[in-house]
Amino acid sequence: MSIFIQIFLRSLETGSVYALAALGIILVFRTSNITNFSQGALGMFNTFVVVSIFNNFGVPLWVAIIGGLISALLIGMMIDLVIIRHTKKVSPVAKQIITLGLIMILVRLAPIFFGVDPLNLPRLIPEGNLTLVGANISYNGLFNILFGLMVMGGLFYILQYTKVGLAIRTTASNEYTARLMGVPTKTVTLGAWAVGSMLGVISGVMIAPTTTVTLNLMDVVQINAFVAAVLGGFQTFYGPVVGAYIIGVVSNLLLFYVSPVWGGQILYVLILLFLTVRPYGLFGKKVVKKV
Amino acid sequence: MMLENNELLKIEALSIQFGGLKAVDQLSFTIHEKEIFGLIGPNGAGKTTVFNCITQFYKPNHGNIYFRNIKDEVINLVDLKVHQVIRQGVVRTFQNVELIRELSILDNVLIGAHIDYKTGVISQALRLPKAVKEEAIYKAKAEEILKKLGIYERKDMLVFGQPYGILKKVELARTFMSDPKLVILDEPAAGLNDVETLQLAKTIRQIRDDFNCSVLLVEHDMRLVMDVCDTICAINFGKFLAQGTAKDIQKNPLVQEAYLGKEEHDE
Amino acid sequence: MKKIKIAFKPWMGFVLFGIALALIPLLAEYTTFVKSSTIITIGGTVIFAIAALGLNILLGYSGLISLGTAGFMGLAAYLSAYMTVDLGLPFEVSLIVAVLVPTLIGVLVGLISLKIEGMYLAIATLAVSEILRKTFEEFEFITNGFSGKSARFPQLLGFIQLDRASTYYLIVVVLVIAMLLTYNMMNGQVGRAFNAMRGSESAASAMGVYSLKYRLIAFALATILASLAGVMYVHFIRFAYPSTWNLKLSLDFLAMIVIGGLRSIYGTVLGAFIVFAIPDLFLKQIPFFNQLSYVLNGVLIIEVIMFYPSGLINIGFDIKRLWLKLRKGIHDAGK
Structure with a gap:
């Protein structure tokens, strides 16, 4: 039982990482209709920024993280201002290629700026464990879970209960109508890219201490975030987040109880089978075309 | 009965x-x-x-x-x-003209003959004589129908950008391909x-x-x-x-x- | 007097194109203009063009997206390497098996595509590709895991041992045949059925296009070409790592066909050159910028999409139209 709880807590930690990335993807997707394949690359690049500020300037880690957030904000806004804003006539598939171009740029610039050696990022809370019903979780892990929930809770509050949130939701449901009604859709898209990019670096900083900071830092996160978006459905903001936690929990359970080698593959097969039954994910609905 | x-x-x-x-x-x-x-x-x-x-x-x-x-x-x-x-x-047309914009008028009409083709993917890919002959037969048939409807001269133009009246005729022509x-x-x-x-x-x-x-x-x-x-x-x-x-x-x-x-x- | 006129048939174009590609190694041998490392780059590009052609059938003609190309290509590569090296099977046999197995999986994905559409299908195919990639990492028995699997240049009919240059010719022949067959199929009944499926699902089914059948055919064709490319890759590069077959590579294929031009056969090859060969062949030659060559390529890809979203292959028509306009302008001014 305690092992189960242990796994469950760990899963919540990975789940929050996936969830933050998935939320970044869905924010951008719903406001600018772009499947952002560069979400991971953005997170990776800005995590490098955090590490190099931390290593080179001798500042506390949280200061370095704020530096990374600012860099993420600026890069996210720049992407929208320089590129995305000017692609109104471009088809959705071609827009995906733009994010591929962004990956190429970010992945190749990173070694030029930050060198080719893998770097290490310490935990924000270096030590200490909490014991809960026989299960252990580090304070850092607990902090990650709670901080992830806080960030997402805050964003959902803004989405649901504020004027800004209303503007975002209107843009998401119909960009054209939103513009006619005077919603500043351009600013909404700009904000979505900025926030999406910042969510990327948060998930990057959370996952970094468990591994080394390399160009592939976010590969797994990126793909699981996408699968989470499909599992939860692209039509709501909360679907992908729920999907991300499910993936976090189920994959760890499968890896432990079924097979450490095949767990990941089994999870994906299960999700594929689920999609054949519910093609628009947990919370999505089919849009019927009239003839 | x-x-x-x-x-x-x-x-x-x-x-x-x-x-x-x-x-x-x-x-x-x-x-x-x-x-x-x-x-x-x-x-x-x-x-x-x-x-x-x-x-x-x-x-x-x-x-x-x-x-x-x-x-x-x-x-x-x-x-x-x-x-x-x-x-x-039984064959139908659509209220909001359902044609393939990126194909020529002739190709759109030929879609109407889809079910009549006897040759398969492989013979078409290899352009076997029977496939070439079959294509020629239906092409001639399509051209005949386009002539009857008075839009033969446009057969090689793309559907995209044609006036609405022409599109309606193309849809009609497509229905007649299947007799x-x-x-x-x-x-x-x-x-x-x-x-x-x-x-x-x-x-x-x-x-x-x-x-x-x-x-x-x-x-x-x-x-x-x-x-x-x-x-x-x-x-x-x-x-x-x-x-x-x-x-x-x-x-x-x-x-x-x-x-x-x-x-x-x-x- | 009777004039003997030879009509220019499309197949002649493909053959000429193949001959031009085949001349490159000769140039490398007899001139200093082309370096011999160029052959590897161009050979790789031609291989990727074969797989991209399959994706163009799927996305361009049939409107079905896939982010699984890399996984299928990798599966074929490993299978062929395993069968020729470990099992000692003839190249031809392993080629057939290495194409058949991924194609069966591809057809299964085609079944899924009946239910799942658009973005959901893209991510579902990505999941399939990820399942394959993780399997490459774990299934060391066949793939040799992270250390990578090596293979040899192909041996044809059991006694014709190819070297790098002749393997390159083989790849070019495969590309030309693939282009030719694709052209034939896409300009006939099957291609029209694909187009109908993409353009209007309702019109397609009203005209008797059985969408299950044609989706399966589309996925089968795309997987066959991806697998062929995988086999050629492993016997030309003679090495395969699990990390090669990732999301980035699948996106590269997508970029090739979008940049070159959806539904354009030559455009696919052009796209492959832009995405894969340009950094190696040209951008690296620019002084001070050689480190940035891939960054520049990323910028180039974004620029093309922003300013030429319909595909670079159309640039010829547009230049011609501009030229006619200009000439007309000059003509009018002359009056």
Whole structure:
């Protein structure tokens, strides 16, 4: 039982990482209709920024993280201002290629700026464990879970209960109508890219201490975030987040109880089978075309 | 035998509902061979739903749709899937013209011959003589139809950017590639100007004679319907109102009421 | 007098194109203009063009997206390497098996595609590709895991041992045949059915196009070409790592066909050159910028999408139209 709880807590930690990335993807997707394949690359690049500020300037880690957030904000806004804003006539598939171009740029610039050696990022809370019903979780892990929930809770509050949130939701449901009604859709898209990019670096900083900071830092996160978006459905903001936690929990359970080698593959097969039954994910609905 | 000698399509107690709404309710009518049959009704009367039931885009909840197919067997269309309907000799057009914009007019028409091809992927990929010959036969057939409809000169142009009247004709041409016994036209006059509508009436009669088929048309434009149809069936709220010749329908008080409303009818 | 006129047939174009590609190694041998490392780059590009052609059938013609190309290509590569090296099977046999197995999986994905559409299909195919990639990492028995699997240049009919240059010719021949067959199929009944499926699902089914059948055919064709490319890759590069077959590579294929031009056969090859060969062949030659060559390529890809969203292959028509306009302008001015 305690092992189960242990796994469950760990899963919540990975789940929050996936969830933050998935939320970044869905924010951008719903406001600018772009499947952002560069979400991971953005997170990776800005995590490098955090590490190099931390290593080179001798500042506390949280200061370095704020530096990374600012860099993420600026890069996210720049992407929208320089590129995305000017692609109104471009088809959705071609827009995906733009994010591929962004990956190429970010992945190749990173070694030029930050060198080719893998770097290490310490935990924000270096030590200490909490014991809960026989299960252990580090304070850092607990902090990650709670901080992830806080960030997402805050964003959902803004989405649901504020004027800004209303503007975002209107843009998401119909960009054209939103513009006619005077919603500043351009600013909404700009904000979505900025926030999406910042969510990327948060998930990057959370996952970094468990591994080394390399160009592939976010590969797994990126793909699981996408699968989470499909599992939860692209039509709501909360679907992908729920999907991300499910993936976090189920994959760890499968890896432990079924097979450490095949767990990941089994999870994906299960999700594929689920999609054949519910093609628009947990919370999505089919849009019927009239003839 | 479900169908009499010269009966082609018999709809029997057709019902379909969406949610709680009965879109078509116990509707029955019969179309004869070589007949031009009009289905009319005010907006939202369920005309297009009837179409979609015949062509199996919708599955009716109740009722039968008997049809005398190309092989002269009587079948129930309800038992079929959408893509199988054309093989029986029923083919349709669409209200909002469904053509492939990136293909030429000729290629769009050739899609109508899809089911007639006997050669498979491999013989087509290798351009085996039989595949080349087959393609040539249907190309010639398509060109012939385009000539009849008077748009032959445009055959190699892309569909994209063509005027609406031409698009409607291309859709018509596409339906005739399969040598249908029944052509179903969904609001063919929608979006056409007066001259084009007049021309359309002529075309519909001409195609009935040239291609030896029946035509079922759903239409808003009363002049076209009254002008061209042998028999007209009026429906409202998915229910049968009246059936008869153009004159009968015009005089029918139920139809007048459905179109004009009660008060206006009083004055 | 009777004039003998030879009509220019499309297949002649493909053959000429193949001959031009085949001349490159000769140039490398007899001139200093082309370096011999260029052959590897161009050979790789031609291989990627074969797989991209399959994706163009799927996305361009049939409107079905896939982010699984890399996984299928990798599967074929490993299978062929395993069968020729470990099992000692003839190249031809392993080629057939290495194409058949991924194609069966591809057809299964085609079944899924009946239910799942658009973005959902893209991510579902990505999941399939990820399942394959993880399997490459774990299934060391066949793939040799992270250390990578090596293979040899192909041996044809059991006694014709190819070297790098002749393998390159083989790859070019495969590409030309693939282009030719694709052209034939896409300009006939099957291609029209694909187009109809993409352009209007309702019109397609009303005209009797059985969408299950044609989706399966489309996925089968795309997987066959991806697998062929995988086999050629492993016997030309002679090495395969699990990390090669990732999301980035699948996106590269997508970029090739979008940049070159959807539904354009030559455009696919052009796209492959832009995405894969340009950094190696040209951008690296620019002084001071050689480190940035891939960054520049990313910028180039974004620029092309922004300013030429319909595909670079159309640039010819546009230049011609501009030229006619200009000439007309000059003509009018002359009056």
